[in-house]
Amino acid sequence: MKPIAFLLIAIAAVAGVVTSSAPTSGDADEEAAPIFGVRIPPGYRDWRLISVAHEEGNLNDIRAILGNGTAISAYREGKLPLPDGTIIARLAWSYVPLEESSKAFGHPQSFAAGPPKNGVQFIVKDSRKNASTGGWGFARFNDGKPADEAVHQTCFPCHETVRAREFVFKRYAP
Secondary structure (H helix, E strand, O other), X not given: OOHHHHHHHXXXXXXXXXXXXXXXXXXXXXXXXXXXXXXXXXOHHHOEEEEEEEEOOOOOEEEEEEEOHHHHHHHHHOOOOOOOOOEEEEEEEEEEEOHHHHHHHOOOOOEEEEEEEEEEEEEEEOOOOOHHHOOEEEEEEEOOEEOOHHHHOOHXXXXXXXXXXXXXXXXXXX
């Protein structure tokens, strides 16, 4: 099994215990992201797993994609377009070889999540509020603070490339 495949399986197995240094409160008094006004949703780290991914190139990370109850219900029922109220979260980490595994196999074999990368990101479905961006609002938070407006201006152009899949990159992996 390729090292990254093992890592993705491991992430899927522990998705319910995802941790990071990012705040998890989602209090109403936290700052909203520019442009779309998205705030960190309360309890998002307890959401269910939609998918896992390994990004190569400049991103070079591993990711867990989580969905709120609305997202998970819609995916399980095969509802498209996804309904208003759907929220999808993306958490990403660097990945590092496990020292013990490397010793046992004589080479890097198993990998684990390292430090968080590129903050936590959310897409929120609100067809009326975000009509000009396919119904989706976007947000990225670094250490609990929203990224600047320039970062948020890059969200929709990137997601527009997957318009046919309702602007969502990752597919549901039950």
